[in-house]
Amino acid sequence: MDTDLTLYSSAAALAYLLVSLALALRIVMRRRPVGVSLAWLLLLFLLPVVGIALYLLIGEHRLGSKRLKRSEHLLPAYSRWAEQMSDSHQDLLPSIDPCYRGVYRLSQNSLGIPALCNNRLELLNDSLSILASIVEDIRHARHFCHLQFYIWSEGGEADSIAEALIEARTRGVECRILLDSVGSAPFLRSHWPNRLRAHGVEVRATLPVGAMRLVLERLDIRNHRKVVVIDDCIGYTGSMNLVDPRHFKQEEGVGEWVDAMARLHGPAVHALNAVFLWDWHIETGQTVDVFLEYSHLQLPEKGGVDSGLQVVPSGPDDTRELIHQLLLAALYSAQEQLVITTPYFVPDEALLTALKSAAARGVQVQLILPRRVDSRLVRYASRSYFYELLNAGIEIWEFDGGLLHTKSVLVDRQIAIFGTVNLDMRSVWLNFEVSLIAFDPQFGESLAYLQQGYRAQSCRIALEEWKRRPLIRRLTENLAQLLSPLL
Numbered sequence: 172m173d174t175d176l177t178l179y180s181s182a183a184a185l186a187y188l189l190v191s192l193a194l195a196l197r198i199v200m201r202r203r204p205v206g207v208s209l210a211w212l213l214l215l216f217l218l219p220v221v222g223i224a225l226y227l228l229i230g231e232h233r234l235g236s237k238r239l240k241r242s243e244h245l246l247p248a249y250s251r252w253a254e255q256m257s258d259s260h261q262d263l264l265p266s267i268d269p270c271y272r273g274v275y276r277l278s279q280n281s282l283g284i285p286a287l288c289n290n291r292l293e294l295l296n297d298s299l300s301i302l303a304s305i306v307e308d309i310r311h312a313r314h315f316c317h318l319q320f321y322i323w324s325e326g327g328e329a330d331s332i333a334e335a336l337i338e339a340r341t342r343g344v345e346c347r348i349l350l351d352s353v354g355s356a357p358f359l360r361s362h363w364p365n366r367l368r369a370h371g372v373e374v375r376a377t378l379p380v381g382a383m384r385l386v387l388e389r390l391d392i393r394n395h396r397k398v399v400v401i402d403d404c405i406g407y408t409g410s411m412n413l414v415d416p417r418h419f420k421q422e423e424g425v426g427e428w429v430d431a432m433a434r435l436h437g438p439a440v441h442a443l444n445a446v447f448l449w450d451w452h453i454e455t456g457q458t459v460d461v462f463l464e465y466s467h468l469q470l471p472e473k474g475g476v477d478s479g480l481q482v483v484p485s486g487p488d489d490t491r492e493l494i495h496q497l498l499l500a501a502l503y504s505a506q507e508q509l510v511i512t513t514p515y516f517v518p519d520e521a522l523l524t525a526l527k528s529a530a531a532r533g534v535q536v537q538l539i540l541p542r543r544v545d546s547r548l549v550r551y552a553s554r555s556y557f558y559e560l561l562n563a564g565i566e567i568w569e570f571d572g573g574l575l576h577t578k579s580v581l582v583d584r585q586i587a588i589f590g591t592v593n594l595d596m597r598s599v600w601l602n603f604e605v606s607l608i609a610f611d612p613q614f615g616e617s618l619a620y621l622q623q624g625y626r627a628q629s630c631r632i633a634l635e636e637w638k639r640r641p642l643i644r645r646l647t648e649n650l651a652q653l654l655s656p657l658l
Contacts, residue, residue: 191215194226205520207596210653241453242488252445253283260285260438263479267610271586274500278481278608281493286481286610290437294617295409296577296624298416301432302328305399305407309335312401315345317447319398320413321354321591325361327415333363337370349450351394352376354412377454392487395591395602397432398447406440407432408590408605410577425543426573431621433589433607433614435480442482446605449484479610485592486603494592494606495599499525501582505534510581510622512539514574515546516553517595523556527563536565539625541575549595551651561634568629575625584615 198211214222263286267275279285295301309316309332316339323329336346348367350359355376358364364374377394399407409432412419416427435443451457485494502509502525509529516538518526530536538560544550557567578598580588590606592598609615 190223191219194223198226213653238453241456245449245452249445249449250283256287256442257283257285260287263288263610266479268585270506271504271582271610274497274504274586274608275481275610277500278483278493278497281496282481282483284442284482286479286608287438287442288479290435290439290480292480292609292611292614293434293436294431294614294621295434296431296621298411298414298428298430299328301407301411301430302331302413302415304434306331306335308399308401308405309339312339312344314402315347315400317347317349317398317400317444317451318413319349319394319396319447319450321351321393321395321397322412322414323348323350323355323358324412324414324419325358325363326418329413329415329418330363332413333367336372337367340371346372347447347451348372348374349377349394349447349454350374352379353393354395375451375454377450391601393602394450394486395598396446396450396484396605397591398443398605400440400444400447403441403444404436406435406443408435408443408607409433410591416573420545423545423574425541425545428576429570429573429625431577431579431589433609435607437480439480439482439607442480443605446482446484450603481608481610483590483606483608484604485599485606487601494604495519495521497588497606497608498522498580498592498594498599501580501586501588502526502529504586505529505532505536505582507583508535508537508581509583510537510539510579510619511594512575512577512579512622512625513594514541514544514576514578515549515593515595515598516540516556517549517597518556519596519599522594522599523559526560526565530564537568537622537626538565539568539570539575539622539629541573542569542571542630544574548651551648555648555652557632557637558634561632561637567632568626569632570625570629572625572628577621577625579618579622581615581618581622584619585612586610587615587618589618 194215195212198208198215202208211222211226214225216222218225264272264275275286295304316336318332318336336348340346346367352359359374359376367374378392397408397411397413399405409430411428411430411432414428416430419428483494483497499521502522509526526536526538540553544553561567578590578592578594580594587609588606589609591604592606598604
């Protein structure tokens, strides 16, 4: 009996050692960012069984063979569409300041889609007004309404969106809704999806989860995009989920969520619709040529603000490095001022170096972050970077008016990155996101005004005061930072 037990123990130990070594070799050979690799190696050997289980669950970007095959099938249509877009729109490059042309070239060369001129761009920052504006646009829809959100939470004015879609469908308007299966799980379990479908509104959940998918797909990869497109003419994107902030997550103790959305009118809406249609096709497998289906409805805006807009989708697929590269290019292009708002700030070494480099060049760098967030671990990890940033001369402002959820990067009031991307490694490397790059000083001024309003409700952190925080807080923050590559 004892001999058998010894043999079983030895065999289990040997199996564990072989699995650990195999996974360690795989981690090393995949050549991911050093911090990420070291964090996984640390987990693997300090938490034997847990580390192996976590790596098998979330260690790699597994999207599933069905999604990959559909992407490959759709790629030729996307390439033709992108080529047509490039051929039919003028090159914006000559009108862009040479300091910022690198950002433009990078986005255009990576996606093949040009920055599109002749758009009208409006910045909205009151959540209830945003919901009312979307409802009003749906009421005037004639052809289709496409909505995609990470979170749809029932209650309050968010329900008016569903009612407006039902009314639009009775007029013969095509209505499609795409929701993340995890972020919108409570809504998808509510009565609303069945009611919407009963009236002919198509509702789909993206990236579904379940025990059978554990081996084939990484379940924490989420679709974080927020997109509304109506008739290929009006579009919205930004930080706001489809929620009424007076009802959403009030039990978290962080106050109401504070968001902003951009309302687009012009050719860039067609590019935003392409992002939705790509995701819709990947999820449903519909065989229509999605990139040409609605192109005849495009309504170029004449005589509007000559706003150059680049619509940039990103995610853990073939675009996984693009938003990281664009953020770095934008930070290094700053000449005078760099203002960033983000609810979750967990940068990698490259972004951290770019921020400190900007400050060292004499650029005024301001980070506006919420004082309270809905993740304690992220809060501690975020604050672990503060001393290094403050010591480099970077201003850090903590917003007290609720959970500041707006994601924006404004460079010299000349170019802006605005959309769904947080300045953390989950948004940059894992989630499906969408951003607008606006080469538009007028939009830059509007965004600067909004950021100044946030700063007026914030308290600036002083370096000397930060140095005096208790040892236990510093230790907790530094321990959380060790896990930051995995957050």
